[in-house]
Amino acid sequence: MAVYTELPDAELASFLAAYDLGSLEQITGICAGTENSNFFLDTQGGRFVLTIFERLPRESIPYYLHVTEWLSQHGIPCPAPVHSRAGEILGTLCGKPAAIVQRLAGQSIEGRVPNEAEISALGQLLARMHLAGRGFPEEHPNPAGLGWCQETGRRLFPKLSPAERELLADERETQKQWPRDKLPGGVIHADLFPDNVLFQGNTITGTIDYYYAGDDAWLYDLAIVANAWCSFPDGSLDKNLAAILWQAYESVRPFERREHGLWFPYMRAAALRFWLLRLEAKHFPRGGQLTELRDPEEYQRILERRREFC
Numbered sequence: 143m144a145v146y147t148e149l150p151d152a153e154l155a156s157f158l159a160a161y162d163l164g165s166l167e168q169i170t171g172i173c174a175g176t177e178n179s180n181f182f183l184d185t186q187g188g189r190f191v192l193t194i195f196e197r198l199p200r201e202s203i204p205y206y207l208h209v210t211e212w213l214s215q216h217g218i219p220c221p222a223p224v225h226s227r228a229g230e231i232l233g234t235l236c237g238k239p240a241a242i243v244q245r246l247a248g249q250s251i252e253g254r255v256p257n258e259a260e261i262s263a264l265g266q267l268l269a270r271m272h273l274a275g276r277g278f279p280e281e282h283p284n285p286a287g288l289g290w291c292q293e294t295g296r297r298l299f300p301k302l303s304p305a306e307r308e309l310l311a312d313e314r315e316t317q318k319q320w321p322r323d324k325l326p327g328g329v330i331h332a333d334l335f336p337d338n339v340l341f342q343g344n345t346i347t348g349t350i351d352y353y354y355a356g357d358d359a360w361l362y363d364l365a366i367v368a369n370a371w372c373s374f375p376d377g378s379l380d381k382n383l384a385a386i387l388w389q390a391y392e393s394v395r396p397f398e399r400r401e402h403g404l405w406f407p408y409m410r411a412a413a414l415r416f417w418l419l420r421l422e423a424k425h426f427p428r429g430g431q432l433t434e435l436r437d438p439e440e441y442q443r444i445l446e447r448r449r450e451f452c
């Protein structure tokens with residue numbers, strides 16, 4: 143369930159009065175999602191999603207809305223924010239930051255193995271997204287980059303089992319040799335998991351949930367996607383799907399020579415990032431934990447399998 147904030151009619155009406163969307167037809171809470179309160183909002187003016195931000199500090203939110211506005215203006219299917227009559231993209235509803243964005247068509251395929259056409263569409267779309275982000279004027283170093291991994295690993299260390307500690311210690315040391323700052327990069331989604339991609343047939347109609355976006359190496363973003371979409375339950379890589387993903391991506395953005403040796407190291411780095419994220423949620427739950435706990439062991443298995451390659 144992802145509606146954490148009750149929405150009194152009067153508050154909604156006064157919030158909507160700031161926008162030019164015509165009269166309200168229907169508002170329905172969205173069960174999927176974990177971080178924010180989301181509602182499908184139908185008005186005379188069209189179909190939208192209303193998000194009340196439950197976790198992110200207000201000052202950090204405009205960056206994410208600007209990214210999606212920019213990408214959507216550059217041909218990427220993602221939710222463009224709606225401006226109020228005063229030109230604002232972020233308002234206040236029930237005392238919390240809130241925004242209205244375009245509602246995109248399509249369904250996620252989370253829970254089933256993607257087919258080759260879907261993976262191919264995903265690889266091409268990711269490369270298009272990376273290229274579309276060129277020229278985006280705001281800088282925002284990936285908040286979950288190598289520094290985050292080192293620091294989060296340090297905080298987690300005392301909480302872990304001896305086997306987890308051994309793995310983590312080795313990763314923290316080994317991964318220092320694979321910096322990402324000298325590689326082609328720019329805005330990356332950084333969380334393009336199956337629940338964040340909407341399809342109609344084999345066509346991608348939406349990419350959502352840009353709240354981990356930031357600047358980092360493009361190849362690393364592709365590695366995040368490879369782990370999330372092309373792993374068997376035992377963590378091993380589905381090499382057939384991963385090759386299709388890679389080729390589809392490359393058909394839009396050919397790799398540079400300096401990227402070649404880093405595909406496996408970056409899948410390993412991406413596996414460490416999500417193992418740590420899930421361990422952090424488990425061992426340091428935030429007050430009034432809203433986020434559904436995802437299994438750290440899934441990403442530990444992926445990490446262990448990726449270590450076999452490099």
Ligand SMILES: Nc1ncnc2c1ncn2[C@@H]1O[C@H](COP(=O)(O)OP(=O)(O)O)[C@@H](O)[C@H]1O
Pocket residue numbers: 144172174175176177178179180191221243244245246247250337348350351
């Ligand atoms: N712009 C959108 N268009 C269509 N559906 C959306 C849109 N944004 C969110 N959704 C729906 O809402 C669900 C939750 O959104 P998500 O951004 O994942 O929430 P959270 O930030 O709480 O994790 C998604 O799974 C999707 O079904």
Ligand SMILES: N[C@@H](CCOP(=O)(O)O)C(=O)O
Pocket residue numbers: 175176177333335337338351416419420436
């Ligand atoms: N995709 C990540 C966690 C981020 O969760 P989201 O609900 O914000 O997409 C994971 O699987 O660990």
